[in-house]
Every structure is written in C-alpha cells, then in structure tokens.
Amino acid sequence: MPRRVERLMERWATSGEALGGRYSWCPDGLIVRDAGISNMVGILAGLVDNGEFTQVLNRLDD
Structure with a gap:
C-alpha cells in the first residue's frame, strides 16, 4: 500500500x-x-449502513 x-x-x-x-x-x-x-463483507455492510455504497462503488454498464 x-x-x-x-x-x-x-x-x-x-x-x-x-x-x-x-x-x-x-x-x-x-x-x-x-x-x-469477512473484512470485505464488513466494509461493504458499513458502506451500505452509512449510505456510501453507491458513492464508492459504481455500477458498470454492460
């Protein structure tokens, strides 16, 4: 990193x-x-809980 x-x-x-x-x-x-x-699941769940999921991860068009 x-x-x-x-x-x-x-x-x-x-x-x-x-x-x-x-x-x-x-x-x-x-x-x-x-x-x-388990760490990734925790981070993704935290992003959903904080309302930041769609800000951090964007859907890609096919």
Whole structure:
C-alpha cells in the first residue's frame, strides 16, 4: 500500500472516517486495510449502513 494512503488510513482510524480507517477509495479503486472475505463483507455492510455504497462503488454498464 502506498505510504500516502497508509498515512490517511492511520489518521482516519482516530477520526472515525472511512469506517475507522478500514478503507480508502478513489474513482477507480477501493483499498482495504486488512485482507479477507469477512473484512470485505464488513466494509461493504458499513458502506451500505452509512449510505456510501453507491458513492464508492459504481455500477458498470454492460
């Protein structure tokens, strides 16, 4: 993970942003701090709960 993203995630861990620094996103990518299906499910559920799911993940046209 690039150091710049790592620093942001560390800052968000204390501020509570991005589910406590568990993820970072940009228009074409989602970076998660910890690997694993259960972690991804938790992040996706958190995005839905916070109303951010469609902001972070965009539907692609066929």
